Each structure stands twice: as C-alpha cells, then as structure tokens.
Amino acid sequence: KPTVIDHIGIAVRSIDEALKFWEEGLGIRCTAREEVAEQKVITAFLPVKDTEVELLEPTSDESPVAKFIEKKGEGIHHIAIRVDDLEAALAELKAKGVRLIDETPRYGAGGAKIAFVHPKSTGGILLELSERG
Numbered sequence: 026k027p028t029v030i031d032h033i034g035i036a037v038r039s040i041d042e043a044l045k046f047w048e049e050g051l052g053i054r055c056t057a058r059e060e061v062a063e064q065k066v067i068t069a070f071l072p073v074k075d076t077e078v079e080l081l082e083p084t085s086d087e088s089p090v091a092k093f094i095e096k097k098g099e100g101i102h103h104i105a106i107r108v109d110d111l112e113a114a115l116a117e118l119k120a121k122g123v124r125l126i127d128e129t130p131r132y133g134a135g136g137a138k139i140a141f142v143h144p145k146s147t148g149g150i151l152l153e154l155s156e157r158g
C-alpha cells in the first residue's frame with residue numbers, strides 16, 4: 026500500500042551549487058550525502074516536514090540523471106512514494122500491465138529498497154517506489 030511521498034528527486038548539475046539556494050536561501054539543511062554507484066549519482070537529502078528533497082548529481086555522462094539534464098535541463102526528476110512491501114507492489118503493478126523499469130528491487134540511498142515505474146505508464150512522471158526498513 027502506498028503511504029507517504031518518501032521524497033522528491035531533483036536533478037542538478039552540482040549539489041554544492043544547489044545547496045546555496047536550499048541551505049542558505051531556504052534554510053533547509055542537508056542531513057545526508059551519499060553516492061549510489063549503481064545509479065551513477067551522488068544524492069543529498071534535505072528533510073522537509075513529513076518528506077525529503079533529494080538532490081541528484083550525476084557522476085558520469087552515462088547516468089540517467091546526466092541524460093535527463095542534457096534533454097530537459099535541471100529540475101524535478103522523479104517522485105518517490107513509500108510502500109510497505111515493494112515486491113508485492115511490483116507484482117500487483119505488473120499484473121495490471123503497468124510498465125516497470127525495475128521488476129525486482131534495487132538498493133538506493135540509505136539502504137532503501139527501490140524500483141522505478143516508467144513515465145509512459147504514469148502520465149509522464151518518473152515514479153520511484155521505496156521501501157524503508
């Protein structure tokens with residue numbers, strides 16, 4: 026079952042540059058920074074009430090985030106919804122004919138189990154499902 030918006034992912038060229046706005050401008054502090062090698066990104070998490078902003082900086086030209094910035098520029102890259110049981114959620118969506126990018130869970134920042142749903146099945150939003158232990 027979907028519960029809350031776990032986080033909103035924002036593609037940026039440079040986390041250090043972006044933090045000038047988020048931390049110094051808005052006063053929202055980054056509490057965790059982590060490289061997720063499998064996704065070719067560095068992530069920075071900024072808690073906001075009940076959810077988080079995730080800044081995503083590509084670590085390679087092959088990163089999905091690098092391709093996104095090249096095509097669309099910096100901006101909102103994905104929305105992540107938290108689920109209690111990711112395998113069950115994926116099985117249910119697959120049975121309903123939803124196009125999954127990840128049919129089995131991967132591991133994202135903070136050790137969360139994650140899987141992406143294709144924007145073609147969601148009305149144009151890259152959707153992440155996230156299960157936190």
Ligand code: CMX
Nearest residue numbers: 034061064089090092093102126133134141144149150151
């Ligand atoms: N949001 C909305 N639409 C998107 C999108 C995004 N982030 N990325 C691509 N699209 C759209 C494209 O505009 C395109 O639409 P049109 O065909 O209408 O032009 C369509 O999806 C296909 O895009 P594409 O450019 O041909 O395909 P890509 O090779 O760029 O792959 C995607 C797109 C979503 C399948 C790929 O980026 C992916 O597998 N993403 C999941 C992994 C990921 O994004 N990891 C980074 C974050 C990791 C983290 O948070 O830890």
